[in-house]
Amino acid sequence: MTRASSARILVAAVIAQGCVHREAQRPVATQPVWTAPVRAPSEPDPSRSVVIVQVDGVDVDWSAPWGSGKPWTRTLTGIAVDGGKILVSGWGLRNHRHVEIQKAGSIARATAKVALFDADAGLAELTVEDPAFWQGVSPAVLSAVLPGQRAVKLLHAVAEGMRVDVSGGVVTRFEPSGRCEFVHMKISQVDTQHVSVSDVVVVDGEVAGLVTNAANGEAYAVGSRTLIDFANEAAHAPYRGCATADFVGQKLSNPVLRGSLGLGPGDGGWLVSEVWPLGSASGALERGDVLLSVGDTKVDSDGTYADPSAGRIACPALFSQGHHPGDVVPVQVLRHGERKALSVQLKRWPGDQTLVPWYAPESNGYAVRGGLVFQRLSHEYLLTFGKDWESKAPPRVLEPYELERWASSAERQGIIVLTGVLPVAATLGYEHIANLVVDRVNGVPVWSLDELRAAFAHPTGGYHVVTFAPGQSVQRIVLDVQEAKAADASVRAKYHVEEEGVGPATPQ
């Protein structure tokens, strides 16, 4: 899938203000009282910056989103940084309920507050109010450069032993990864039995990154430059999140195609295949444009550029390095044989605006009308079909995820699915219906739960009529308005299901 790895990359961007050094923009710490660093600058000791983070949470069961899913406890590794903050990576804080923090070798635990959790970025910032916790903790030095291909140390918090384990690995390459397309380092020769998400990557006493994924002897870690950006941005009010350019492209390695586009051998260039309607590039780039440069950096024909410390990196990183939502990125394209200078104004990664979002919405997660359960189609919902969801989920709900999940528009914002039916009197005869993509309710096109609710408010002729998208086994069902109204109470009484919402609220 050569194209998948490069061409279909969502061009995203996260950004610190002008890609500045951490030290240059150190926020003023106001609370808690920050102890003086105990290390000498020449002898950095990252182990004094590493803390054990215990997270308790409860997932939402998206197959029954009105109730609680399984409670869980997990341990993450945190890294103390300037300003009395602790950074963790990964999605481990999703659906958290309570977070405690602990120093290696200390039995004492302090309650931590999740000051910021950006699920799209896969990064979080924690604060701890207990001054006693900070005694003996040193802020880590975040490396301003990527380490290159070399050996690294990995620090891994172990809650049971109140300790931090050290193992090793070798950085083999760099590539943009994750929904925000942050530059990640791939680390090989990793003992993944003892390395997990949020472990700290250390090079020459400085923090080089945080692990975001580890399996099969390999780990991916987000680089420290991104951590610096994130920490700086976290201090920015309002927090702007990561930005994306939101288009995909294809390599231009075919010389005949290059010739037909009017490109010379030395021109480089990446052919724009799709521009997501709600994304940053919409209105600037067009399908068929050849992206020649981003800023001052030339884009080569394989869609990469030369990064001084990381080698060849896919060009989405040019949008995800050193920029923020709201920034304007100049680009040069070849359009219909003419070179054009254009500007892409970056927006925040429109995760929840994509047609099929990664995460199910945390609020507004479902609606029940007359015993019919509706949800917005999301990757998280597809995961309810189990480990083999790609085979088990019905094709009619997989198709929009696989083929057009980015392709939301102002009109078509999401896909509403009748995910199931709660058997009550009003749904007699429909008990076995599930996983149907909704087209209209009472004649009104429905692309969101809000539109669905509004449409249910206007039945015609005493009946609610729900129609489904073509190509499905059921096309139309009917509910009696009065029976549906009575069913709402019945659903509450029988199944303890409210008309809308989603499981227990996530603490902010």
Place this chain on the structure above:
Amino acid sequence: MPRPRLRDRPGPEFTRWALLAVPIVSLVLLFAAGAASAREPSDEDTRNAVVRIEVSRAGHDWTAPWKLLPPESVSGTGFLIEGDRLLTNAHVVRDAQQVTVKRNDGSAPALATVEAVDDDCDLALLRVASKVFLRGLRPLRIGDLPQIGSGVVTYGYPLGGLELSTTAGVVSRVEHGAYLEGLSRHLVVQTDAAINPGNSGGPVVQRGTVVGVAFQYVTSAQSVGLFIPAPVVRHFLDDFLDGHYAGFSDLPVRVLPLNSPAYRRERKLPDARSGVVVQEVASGSDLGGALAPGDVLMSVDGQRVADDGTCLLGAARVPFFHLVDMKSLGQRVRFEVWRDGRTVSVEWKASQFLPWARLRQARSKPRYLVYAGLLFVPSTLEYFAAAHPSGARRAAILHELAFRSWEPPADLDREVVLLARVFSHPVNAGVDLSVPFVVERVNGQTIRNLADLARLLDASQQTQDVFEFAPFHHVEAIDHEQARAARTSILTTYGISDDKSL
């Protein structure tokens, strides 16, 4: 050996996917009155009539469609019917290069030829040239749909030995179910008589009469054997009587059982009436003049349709689709529907729905085109099963296929053409595609089907042929003259016998 598992019907979910035959060998039919004797066949008669079928088969390689897969040996069961023919499952003899039949008495085997095969009802007829082989055998008679709860005995050659095996059980239920070999649904009878690999094609017998042909079993359950019931078998056999096998008709409608009281009231259907609500009629089908979404289908040829969609057939309730299944092509079917608050009687001549018929025909032999080292194939279940057995993309594309078969067929010749593979050659250097990709346009013209693509490329006057693919709009260009010049070199290098089979 029969296929060892019952799959879910692959791919698209159709309410009804009735049948047609793949191209059938025309039949010189001598269903001569092999005058059945008045005596009920004994168990010994039955045992003698059941033969073991050994097949050397070499199927098509759908990922390299110009060649066959290495041969393999499989075995199944068949039995003698009137007209000196052996009846078995289509899947037993699929891709057969040689068929050998063996009697149960230790006599020498004989060669058989496949005279007719219909993948969609999974039945096939064999002819044995040797009169010696058939000597002394008494053909089995095809009976009727057995009653639920009645006893049946299966005969066959399942794995575990070479001798004839029998198992006994009862008829558990009658359903309208998926058939393994086709995109089809027909009547299926379930039994607790053990049916195992090797039983395929064997008779299921009740009081000396064949009431079905064993063909599937459910792997995820115990004692769930499935057989093709006698009415479906007879439809298959009767279809040959005129010397031309036409196959089963299609009823391209989706219906919903009228189990919802609210839906019934909304349709204003009187309490005394029953039926199913028509949900969708495939656009472009000739059924469009007879049935429409919103109709409540109340009867088929005077047989009342219950709210769950079943009709009474003898003592059994069977899905109403079965009544249409039993029609010959061109035979009239009378539907009574409830439409706009009144009863309307409509007629329809049983027919096949062209887009579905084409999809089924596409299964018999792979078609392809190699141009400039790019391998193009029509999108078929066989191709996906061979090349991309799992994953979301496959499911999504299959759904897209299914969806398109219901779409208004402004162009009934439309088929999805995929770029299946790129054979590297200087002429396609730098072409960068993950496959499969759907070919949308070539030189700005929309591609309707594989033959259309071949014609267009053949007639191209362009210096460069520009291909546009979906999803995720992808463009490639090939130098036309270089492509022509490279044809032989590419075929030779990759051992491709011909550049196309359309």
